[in-house]
Amino acid sequence: xxxxxxxxxxxxxxxxxxLPYRVKHLHFLAVATMAVTSxxxxxxxxxxxxxxxxxxxxxxxxxxxxxxxxSHTIGNAPTFTVVIVGITFVFIIKTAIxxxxxxxxxxxxxxxxxxxxxxxxxxxxxxVIGYFLYRIDHSRIGxxxxxxxxxxxxxxxxxxxxxxxxxLFQTISGGIAGSAGVFYAFFVGSLFPDFFTFHLIGTLxxxxxxxxxxxxxxxxxxxxxxRGVPMILPSSIASWRLLIYGxxxxxxxxxxxxxxxxxxxxxxxLKKRSGS
Amino acid sequence: MHILEEAFRARGKLMxxxxxxxLNGLSLGSIYVLLVTGFNLMLLVAKIIQFAYPQFVVxxxxxxxxxxxxxxxxILAILVTIVVSIxxxxxxxxxxxxxxSIKGTDINATFVASIGLSMVLVEIMSHSLNQGFPISxxxxxxxxxxxxxxxxxxxxSSIFAWVGGIIxxxxxxxxxxxTMVGRLFRAIAENRHVAKLxxxxxxxxxxxxxxxxxxxxxFIALLLSMLIGTASPWLGESxxxxxxxxxxxxxxxxxxxxxxxxxxxGVVESVAIGYVAGSWSNVIAFVIMLIVILxxxxxxxxxxxx
Numbered sequence: 195x196x197x198x199x200x201x202x203x204x205x206x207x208x209x210x211x212x213l214p215y216r217v218k219h220l221h222f223l224a225v226a227t228m229a230v231t232s233x234x235x236x237x238x239x240x241x242x243x244x245x246x247x248x249x250x251x252x253x254x255x256x257x258x259x260x261x262x263x264x265s266h267t268i269g270n271a272p273t274f275t276v277v278i279v280g281i282t283f284v285f286i287i288k289t290a291i292x293x294x295x296x297x298x299x300x301x302x303x304x305x306x307x308x309x310x311x312x313x314x315x316x317x318x319x320x321x322v323i324g325y326f327l328y329r330i331d332h333s334r335i336g337x338x339x340x341x342x343x344x345x346x347x348x349x350x351x352x353x354x355x356x357x358x359x360x361x362l363f364q365t366i367s368g369g370i371a372g373s374a375g376v377f378y379a380f381f382v383g384s385l386f387p388d389f390f391t392f393h394l395i396g397t398l399x400x401x402x403x404x405x406x407x408x409x410x411x412x413x414x415x416x417x418x419x420x421r422g423v424p425m426i427l428p429s430s431i432a433s434w435r436l437l438i439y440g441x442x443x444x445x446x447x448x449x450x451x452x453x454x455x456x457x458x459x460x461x462x463x464l465k466k467r468s469g470s
Numbered sequence: 471m472h473i474l475e476e477a478f479r480a481r482g483k484l485m486x487x488x489x490x491x492x493l494n495g496l497s498l499g500s501i502y503v504l505l506v507t508g509f510n511l512m513l514l515v516a517k518i519i520q521f522a523y524p525q526f527v528v529x530x531x532x533x534x535x536x537x538x539x540x541x542x543x544x545i546l547a548i549l550v551t552i553v554v555s556i557x558x559x560x561x562x563x564x565x566x567x568x569x570x571s572i573k574g575t576d577i578n579a580t581f582v583a584s585i586g587l588s589m590v591l592v593e594i595m596s597h598s599l600n601q602g603f604p605i606s607x608x609x610x611x612x613x614x615x616x617x618x619x620x621x622x623x624x625x626x627s628s629i630f631a632w633v634g635g636i637i638x639x640x641x642x643x644x645x646x647x648x649t650m651v652g653r654l655f656r657a658i659a660e661n662r663h664v665a666k667l668x669x670x671x672x673x674x675x676x677x678x679x680x681x682x683x684x685x686x687x688x689f690i691a692l693l694l695s696m697l698i699g700t701a702s703p704w705l706g707e708s709x710x711x712x713x714x715x716x717x718x719x720x721x722x723x724x725x726x727x728x729x730x731x732x733x734x735x736g737v738v739e740s741v742a743i744g745y746v747a748g749s750w751s752n753v754i755a756f757v758i759m760l761i762v763i764l765x766x767x768x769x770x771x772x773x774x775x776x
Contacts (some may be wrong), residue, residue: 218578264764271767274519278718281711282760289753328556382575398590403582435717437593443586448568 199381200322201422202316203374206403208413209327210370214363215407216339217330217356221279221364222395223264224371226287227257228433229390231375233297235287236306236385246309252464257372258365266362284390296443302386309380312378322369328409330366392419392438397421399441404446406453411459416454481620486620488691491739491744497628497737501694505713506720507642507726510687513723514659514774515679518566518580523559523687524713525706529591530691532556532701535605544611552688559684562587562676586622588710595703612699627696634693638686639729646725649680659774668677708752715759721769731770735759 195441207228219267226316231253238244238252264283292300309315330336342356349356377393379385381466420439424432446453505524512520533554537547564585571581596602613626617727646652657665666672694699716735720727737757742754762770 203502216618220578267764268641272722274581274714274722275718275763275767278711278715279760279763280714282763285711286753286756286760290750293748380564392711396585399585400583426770434587434593437597439724440586440589440591443589444565444583447575447579447583447586448565448572451569451572451579464635 196423197422198313199316200425202313202320202419203381204398204401204417204421205320205414206323206370206374207398208405208417209323209410210367210374210409211398211402212410213327213330213370214276214360214367215402216336217342217360219268219271219276219277219360219364220273220280220399221261221367223261223276223283223364225282225390225394225398226280226283227260227368228375228378229284229287229387230260230274231257231372232379232385233291233375235305235376235379236303237297239307239380240303240305240374246315246376246380249380250373253372253376254369255372257375258369259307260360261368261371263363269361269364281392281395284291284392284395288387288390290388292312298383301456302383302384302385304377305372308387310381314362315383319373319377323373324410331410337363339363351385358385358412380432394451396436396439403451404442404465406455408452408457409455412453412461463464472517473641483621485562487494487621487744488741490622491741492623493624493628495740496708496733496738497631497697497736498740499733501690502629502716502736503699503729503732503739504638504686504690504693505636505709506716506732507517507639507725508683508690508718509713510725510728510774511642511679512708513654513717514725515655516563516566517570517577517662518529519577519584519714520562520683521584521710521714522562522582522591522697522706523584524590524686524709525591526555526558526562526703527691527694527709528703529688530688531695531705532595532605534611534691535607535701538611548692551691552685555688555691556684559680560677560686561765563680567568567673567676584690588706592707599703602703607695607699627693627699629631631697632691634689636644637691642682642686647684651675651740655679693704712755715756719759719762719770721771721773724769725776726769726775727769727771735774755763 203223207224210223210224210228211221234256235244235249235253238249239246264279268279271279291297297303338349338354339359341352341354346356401413401416401420404412404420405414406412409420424435491509494656506525509520509523509673512523513517513618534547535544535549537550541547566580569575569583572579599605613630615623616626616629617624644652646655652672654665657668657670658672658675662672712735716731717723717728720731739752739755745751746754754765
């Protein structure tokens with residue numbers, strides 16, 4: 195159960211990084227948003243008795259709102275500005291959690307009620323988000339994003355507004371990350387600030403870039419294999435997980451920079467099937 | 471009268487404390503300046519975002535510590551540190567050359583690869599070096615106080631950081647603006663393709679930038695180990711974050727902007743440590759940088775690289 199639950203949460207998180215990267219934004223603000231909504235969800239359920247569904251809905255709204263507000267300044271910022279804003283927010287939020295006794299500080303927040311059927315709910319939610327992303331990818335906005343990714347000036351000359359699309363994708367990313375935070379809190383039942391660190395960013399980047407950033411499908415097998423499999427490996431091997439991620443990340447960028455599963459590969463596969 | 475005198479004394483102490491923090495900040499800022507200079511050099515000439523550069527510095531600090539512990543020979547420790555730093559930088563060159571040579575890849579790919587490299591180095595340090603425990607340098611290496619006035623205390627390591635920082639920066643800018651190698655660097659930074667058309671050896675010059683960044687990294691490792699007297703596998707991550715932030719606040723690849731913002735970060739951080747309790751002090755500098763980045767996403771002094 196843990197294997198699938200964790201993998202599905204990571205797929206959600208990887209999708210929240212995938213979508214803004216369609217316009218070259220490595221939007222790590224999603225990780226900070228996840229930290230905020232997971233703790234918010236934890237506090238609302240433990241101290242105020244909120245149930246899962248209203249917490250989830252509120253988290254999506256809060257996550258999207260945080261990203262929307264920040265996107266006004268970084269909606270069309272250079273890639274590395276988006277990167278540093280995201281990582282800085284992660285660092286600030288983590289420090290704030292560590293220094294706030296009400297949130298459990300460095301010890302952590304415990305006693306969050308675990309969902310009765312987390313896998314079914316997570317899977318259903320994943321299908322909804324997956325369908326939503328699929329529709330975006332295959333819409334005019336998705337095609338416009340592909341042009342921005344290839345050449346922003348060309349996109350502008352075609353009448354595409356990169357800032358608007360950047361803001362939209364960052365806002366959706368925040369909403370998805372917000373939901374991932376609540377799912378994580380209600381799945382694990384306890385929260386620790388140390389989870390929301392550079393390691394999480396590194397893991398998500400590994401999932402996105404090894405799976406492939408040109409299509410939304412790549413992160414699914416990547417999350418299952420990279421995040422799920424270490425959970426069933428002996429701890430002596432699993433403790434080297436991040437080193438393996440690092441090696442794989444360097445290797446994939448140096449050999450197949452678009453990742454293992456690409457849009458082109460899927461098209462060819464589809465063509466072959468329809469041909470046969 | 472008595473209350474007034476007390477107030478003046480207290481004010482004097484506050485001023486002394488502030489000056490002490492600013493002086494500490496200038497030492498730390500000198501290190502940031504050197505780090506950003508090395509980082510920007512790689513960005514401008516090799517066209518890579520080398521997020522793992524501070525990790526190379528931290529591994530070089532481990533090398534300093536290991537040699538000092540084994541032999542207590544300062545000269546050997548300095549030599550080994552510089553050699554390790556140069557070696558690591560040169561070792562990463564084929565990886566980045568391979569990535570930049572792939573059609574369709576851009577600078578983002580080098581950033582992602584350098585994150586991967588950074589993860590590998592952190593894991594190696596946390597699993598294998600000193601059993602993952604932080605290392606501490608001896609008092610002999612860190613050095614004691616050279617000058618004391620009230621609570622203002624100037625240590626030997628602070629003087630090394632200031633003087634070392636000034637010498638290295640002056641030497642670097644001399645190299646960049648007064649020598650043939652510097653001209654080649656600037657030509658590639660200006661336009662890599664035109665530089666190639668004019669027959670500038672891109673590979674050799676790029677290798678030279680790795681070599682100089684490595685040399686610089688070795689000096690930084692020595693100065694940083696003296697200044698903070700300790701290192702841990704996770705030191706590189708927070709330093710890398712600051713270096714990238716400084717570079718973006720200054721404007722990516724803007725060398726002169728990096729000097730100003732690097733020093734400013736050191737001072738702000740040090741003053742914050744003096745006045746704000748606990749780990750909140752670390753956040754102050756980040757919040758200020760975040761505000762600047764959000765207000766001017768392309769940097770204060772303009773980016774040299776898009």
